[in-house]
Amino acid sequence: MKQYCILILSIFITGNLAFSQDTLHQYKINYYNQKVIKYLDREKQLSNFYKIDKEGVKVYASPIDKLKDSVEFKIKWQQFAEFNKCLRSGKDATYFASKKHSQLSCDQKSESTQQPAYSHLKKLSGLKIAIDPGHVAGDFEMGKTEMKFLSFKKDSVNGLPDSIQIAEGMLTFATATLLKEKLEADGATVFLTRKQNGYTAFGKTFDQWLKDDYKNKVEELFKAGKLSTEKKNQMLSSQYDKRKKFLLFKDIELAKRADLINEFDPDFTVIIHFNVDETNLGWKKPGNKNYNMTFIGGAFMPGDLSSREKRFEFLRMIVSNDIEESIQLSGAVTSQFESVLKVKTAGPNDAKYLREGCLSTPQKGVYCRNLQLTRYIHGPLVYGETLYQDNINECKALNKESDKTKNERIKEVAEAYYKGIWDYITTKNVN
Numbered sequence: 001m002k003q004y005c006i007l008i009l010s011i012f013i014t015g016n017l018a019f020s021q022d023t024l025h026q027y028k029i030n031y032y033n034q035k036v037i038k039y040l041d042r043e044k045q046l047s048n049f050y051k052i053d054k055e056g057v058k059v060y061a062s063p064i065d066k067l068k069d070s071v072e073f074k075i076k077w078q079q080f081a082e083f084n085k086c087l088r089s090g091k092d093a094t095y096f097a098s099k100k101h102s103q104l105s106c107d108q109k110s111e112s113t114q115q116p117a118y119s120h121l122k123k124l125s126g127l128k129i130a131i132d133p134g135h136v137a138g139d140f141e142m143g144k145t146e147m148k149f150l151s152f153k154k155d156s157v158n159g160l161p162d163s164i165q166i167a168e169g170m171l172t173f174a175t176a177t178l179l180k181e182k183l184e185a186d187g188a189t190v191f192l193t194r195k196q197n198g199y200t201a202f203g204k205t206f207d208q209w210l211k212d213d214y215k216n217k218v219e220e221l222f223k224a225g226k227l228s229t230e231k232k233n234q235m236l237s238s239q240y241d242k243r244k245k246f247l248l249f250k251d252i253e254l255a256k257r258a259d260l261i262n263e264f265d266p267d268f269t270v271i272i273h274f275n276v277d278e279t280n281l282g283w284k285k286p287g288n289k290n291y292n293m294t295f296i297g298g299a300f301m302p303g304d305l306s307s308r309e310k311r312f313e314f315l316r317m318i319v320s321n322d323i324e325e326s327i328q329l330s331g332a333v334t335s336q337f338e339s340v341l342k343v344k345t346a347g348p349n350d351a352k353y354l355r356e357g358c359l360s361t362p363q364k365g366v367y368c369r370n371l372q373l374t375r376y377i378h379g380p381l382v383y384g385e386t387l388y389q390d391n392i393n394e395c396k397a398l399n400k401e402s403d404k405t406k407n408e409r410i411k412e413v414a415e416a417y418y419k420g421i422w423d424y425i426t427t428k429n430v431n
């Protein structure tokens with residue numbers, strides 16, 4: 001009788017355990033499938049590249065591989081914590097691909113890479129924050145080379161008492177400098193991808209990079225089979241346009257920014273940009289529109305999973321909490337953009353790229369967008385696009401002061417980021 005009771009009891013317990021395990025798996029399967037649909041798969045055409053089932057999350061190099069169940073990456077449910085640890089210790093796509101059928105095992109990089117105990121933070125000590133001031137121009141000429149500038153002639157009829165000359169790279173660098181000062185005063189360790197006004201992430205100006213590194217880079221691409229002999233010779237000829245050289249540099253330098261940030265391994269990253277009205281094309285005169293918005297990773301398009309590195313970032317965004325945390329951080333920052341700057345938050349129909357290239361999130365003004373930096377920077381991030389520089393009032397305000405760190409509007413933008421960051425940290429405090 002006793003044995004019978006034990007048998008019944010064990011069937012009851014194990015049956016129950018199996019049931020609860022299944023329920024838990026089902027909950028996770030639903031959650032992560034929904035996450036991909038809501039934030040990662042912009043056109044709902046990527047289902048042939050991944051599978052989320054009772055084993056965990058699998059990513060395939062092609063739809064044919066999925067049919068054959070030949071995985072490129074596989075992270076089991078019980079490996080999620082180890083996946084995040086490995087990610088923070090700098091493991092890349094090659095490592096995870098090699099571990100698809102075995103255990104993940106990584107050492108924490110250092111003590112300081114532990115998740116900070118936000119609940120004990122009165123100030124920001126122990127917190128590592130990366131800031132990326134967008135673009136590189138330190139003067140108007142460089143702004144023209146990277147085509148991130150505004151030049152309006154004096155036009156008293158339309159309300160411009162002075163001519164306007166603005167290079168976005170100068171505005172972002174000044175904002176980053178002011179924000180860095182504020183965060184450091186609260187005890188945070190802050191890393192800037194560009195160390196001086198006009199510097200690139202290579203620690204030198206673009207002109208200096210052209211002198212030191214351009215030729216080697218072209219030779220390197222040629223040796224890697226990415227350029228034909230004809231193209232190489234064309235690129236090395238003295239006739240080759242500076243703007244075209246910049247376009248080669250641009251992607252290489254963005255990759256460098258992501259590498260520097262991931263090496264620094266911050267708790268979160270702030271990417272600073274200023275926007276313009278896309279419909280004011282040519283930007284010959286000021287306009288009336290003005291909005292704030294922020295971007296985070298996600299919204300992959302068909303064709304965006306063409307390399308192992310890209311598919312790995314897709315996997316990372318599924319498995320890690322980077323998307324969820326970025327929504328919180330960006331939501332807090334966007335909300336402060338509106339209150340401090342008195343500029344409206346953009347809705348999904350306020351710009352073509354929001355309508356056609358992004359996915360909305362539950363936070364107003366926060367959009368998933370698959371940009372080079374939102375894709376390759378790991379950890380929570382906010383990619384800020386504050387105000388329209390070509391707005392009639394904004395261009396007048398931003399034109400003031402040659403040292404942009406003394407510009408009152410820039411000070412307000414830095415303050416908005418700062419307050420948003422504090423709101424995000426305070427929210428984590430409460431939770």
Ligand SMILES: [Zn+2]
Pocket residue numbers: 134135148168273274
């Ligand atoms: Zn920009």
